[in-house]
Amino acid sequence: MFKLPDLPYAYEALEPTVSADTLHFHHDKHHAAYVNALNGLLPEGDKRPLEAVIREAGPGKVFNNAAQAWNHAFFWDAMTPDKPAPGAELSAAIAEAFGDLAGLKDKFVAEGVGHFGSGWVWLAVEGGALKVLSTHDADDTLTKPGVTPLLVCDLWEHAYYLDYQNNRKGFLEAWFDALPNWSLADRQFAAAKGQGAVWAYPEPA
Ligand code: FE2
Secondary structure, X not given: OOOOOOOOOOOOOOOOOOOHHHHHHHHHHHHHHHHHHHHHHOOOOOOOOHHHHHHHHOOOHHHHXXXXXXXXXXXXXXXXXXXXXXXXXXXXXXXXXXXXHHHHHHHHHHHHHHOOOOEEEEEEXXXXXXXXXXXXXXXXXXXXXXXXXXXXXXXXXXXXXHHXXXXXXXXXXXXXXXXXXXXXXXXXXXXXXXXXXXXXXXXXX
């Protein structure tokens, strides 16, 4: 049985960029529904980590609910009210790939705005190089060998409709300016180079 992880901050902590109302619906209803559905689909006593469930699932309900459980938990950790800055090594990689943080923001927002329908926009590293990519619906980076996610933002309308209505671009711009957890991105960037462990969903009970 997988547990719904608590938010790593108070429901009000991300205001005004993301409201407490949105976090209550998004975490307590949407994310909880994916975790509950997944638990109902897995055989009794299945102790595999969520990452293994996702990689072994193949297309269908198990994959969709498992990947959405993982993506949302990573998304919560990819945000913080603390406004950290990227570390030196990640900053150098951002400069190399995008010119500067503003260049990365332009690419990240454009990728998210251009993504048709629901999904996720990611900052990821592959072969030491940073890239911005998007995935459809529940799809994630775990099924892409050699790709390590550094940050993610949810493009499903439930992530922003209460606060921004249909203005996905406004949401993404405000999100990028205020909420990325660059400390998580630093750790993931180091882990992709073999320094430390990559982020993982809490083990099943
Ligand atoms: Fe979501």
